[in-house]
Amino acid sequence: MKNRKTFVTAVTTAIMLTMLAPQAMAETAQGAAVVATVDMKSAADSFLQQSAGEYGFKSDLSDLKHVSTTDTKAGSYVRYQQTVDGADLFYHQVTVTLDSAGTPLLITSDYVPNLTGSKSKGRLSANEAEGKALGHNKVKKTKELVSRVFGYTVENGVAVPVYKVTALDADTHSNWETFINADNGQIVKNKDLNQKASGTGQVFLPNPIASAGTKVGFADNNNADSAALTGQLKTVTLLGLDGSGYLKGDYVYAKQSSANSYSATYTYNYTRSSKHFENVMVYYHIDSLQRYIQSLGFTNINNRQILVNVNGTTADNSFYSPSNKQLTFGTGGVDDAEDAGIIAHEYGHSIQDNQVPGFGSTLQGGAMGEGFGDYLGAIWEDKLIAPSTYGNACVGEWDAMSYNSGGNPPCLRRLDNNKVMPGSWYGEVHEDGEIWSQGLYEMGKQLGVDTATKIILQSHFSLTSSSGFNAGAKAIKTADQLLNGGANAAVIDAIWAARGISTL
Numbered sequence: 001m002k003n004r005k006t007f008v009t010a011v012t013t014a015i016m017l018t019m020l021a022p023q024a025m026a027e028t029a030q031g032a033a034v035v036a037t038v039d040m041k042s043a044a045d046s047f048l049q050q051s052a053g054e055y056g057f058k059s060d061l062s063d064l065k066h067v068s069t070t071d072t073k074a075g076s077y078v079r080y081q082q083t084v085d086g087a088d089l090f091y092h093q094v095t096v097t098l099d100s101a102g103t104p105l106l107i108t109s110d111y112v113p114n115l116t117g118s119k120s121k122g123r124l125s126a127n128e129a130e131g132k133a134l135g136h137n138k139v140k141k142t143k144e145l146v147s148r149v150f151g152y153t154v155e156n157g158v159a160v161p162v163y164k165v166t167a168l169d170a171d172t173h174s175n176w177e178t179f180i181n182a183d184n185g186q187i188v189k190n191k192d193l194n195q196k197a198s199g200t201g202q203v204f205l206p207n208p209i210a211s212a213g214t215k216v217g218f219a220d221n222n223n224a225d226s227a228a229l230t231g232q233l234k235t236v237t238l239l240g241l242d243g244s245g246y247l248k249g250d251y252v253y254a255k256q257s258s259a260n261s262y263s264a265t266y267t268y269n270y271t272r273s274s275k276h277f278e279n280v281m282v283y284y285h286i287d288s289l290q291r292y293i294q295s296l297g298f299t300n301i302n303n304r305q306i307l308v309n310v311n312g313t314t315a316d317n318s319f320y321s322p323s324n325k326q327l328t329f330g331t332g333g334v335d336d337a338e339d340a341g342i343i344a345h346e347y348g349h350s351i352q353d354n355q356v357p358g359f360g361s362t363l364q365g366g367a368m369g370e371g372f373g374d375y376l377g378a379i380w381e382d383k384l385i386a387p388s389t390y391g392n393a394c395v396g397e398w399d400a401m402s403y404n405s406g407g408n409p410p411c412l413r414r415l416d417n418n419k420v421m422p423g424s425w426y427g428e429v430h431e432d433g434e435i436w437s438q439g440l441y442e443m444g445k446q447l448g449v450d451t452a453t454k455i456i457l458q459s460h461f462s463l464t465s466s467s468g469f470n471a472g473a474k475a476i477k478t479a480d481q482l483l484n485g486g487a488n489a490a491v492i493d494a495i496w497a498a499r500g501i502s503t504l
């Protein structure tokens with residue numbers, strides 16, 4: 001993408017310079033004060049000729065086309081394009097950097113010396129090349145005018161005549177650049193210029209206590225690093241980055257006003273005392289959760305880039321806002337975004353709002369929202385620490401160290417407290433969420449986590465903003481009917497009956 005932009009700009013500049021040249025000369029002729037001007041292009045040419053041996057340039061520079069001369073206060077830059085038979089060799093340029101006195105300082109070169117290859121026989125027309133490129137990429141509707149440029153590319157030291165066809169796909173937003181061999185019509189190269197970048201970073205999987213299998217030796221200590229905490233960092237691949245260098249990609253944008261993480265090499269290794277660490281946690285876990293949901297067959301559940309305000313409040317709380325569709329994680333106690341269980345819980349709220357706009361307007365609906373978030377947090381943690389059993393049926397072990405360090409493991413909430421309707425009903429959504437989360441968690445244990453999660457996500461589509469426990473259980477049974485022909489009906493009935501919730 002960057003390459004292509006540079007190229008286009010360079011060509012434009014060249015045209016403008018040509019147009020401006022007569023005017024510039026006229027001004028010089030009329031100017032009273034004569035300032036000794038240095039011809040940067042000539043100085044650069046001489047320098048290239050002197051350096052020809054080192055870089056393999058032809059001594060007469062006959063295959064280097066002048067593209068532009070850019071003057072700044074500090075110095076000038078002369079840019080050249082390598083050509084073959086007068087046509088561009090795509091993506092092979094040379095620049096000369098000169099100081100303001102015209103002394104050459106630096107050559108930057110993509111020049112390919114000793115190119116072999118022959119002139120194109122011109123068998124393919126530009127129209128035919130465009131048709132092949134669009135067909136190859138299955139582009140049905142182009143968003144921008146397709147461009148076709150004839151030139152050359154290098155394959156194993158040989159100049160190959162090609163049409164460079166670029167097209168913006170209106171359906172997928174892909175920005176295809178396809179090189180078609182101008183003689184035989186073969187695809188030489190094909191890539192999406194918007195191609196996503198992968199990075200690496202360090203995270204907790206899912207949190208230090210769950211991965212260590214013990215709470216002994218771990219303390220928040222006002223966000224300080226410790227050998228024990230650093231020892232629980234794992235290196236992961238960060239997928240879907242947009243290439244900007246920030247933690248911004250297909251499914252999440254981890255934003256923090258005082259610490260937006262930037263890396264030109266997409267490397268994000270921080271320890272937990274750094275503000276940037278939470279950005280990496282948020283990016284990795286939300287991106288991975290969305291990919292997990294898609295792996296279950298859903299491409300229409302919260303399939304979007306969610307903006308996350310990391311460390312966005314000093315409260316020991318985190319929240320999803322249905323009005324702006326953003327997530328916010330707090331720094332009170334243990335930073336919430338240091339615990340994947342908490343990240344998954346909050347992402348659960350955004351999933352439900354995405355599937356059922358306005359969900360949770362009743363107390364039971366609110367409890368189902370909290371229960372689903374806890375389920376997602378618990379199974380996400382379980383997936384990342386399997387086969388360890390420390391912390392099963394428990395969500396947020398690390399987060400809970402700041403308010404429940406006596407628990408073993410410490411938990412934000414549990415999913416096996418055996419709360420039932422109507423006896424355990426308390427009238428507070430997080431407390432009552434444990435009634436719902438236990439039923440979901442039992443489904444995971446008995447049907448397998450992937451099967452259960454698929455049924456549960458499928459069931460949300462049936463719900464309304466005011467749905468409660470009974471509607472939720474019926475929707476779950478119907479989802480199993482749709483997905484599995486009702487194979488799990490008896491298990492589902494039994495699980496919800498144990499919670500005091502009817503599936504009828």
Ligand SMILES: [Zn+2]
Pocket residue numbers: 345346349369370373
């Ligand atoms: Zn919640």
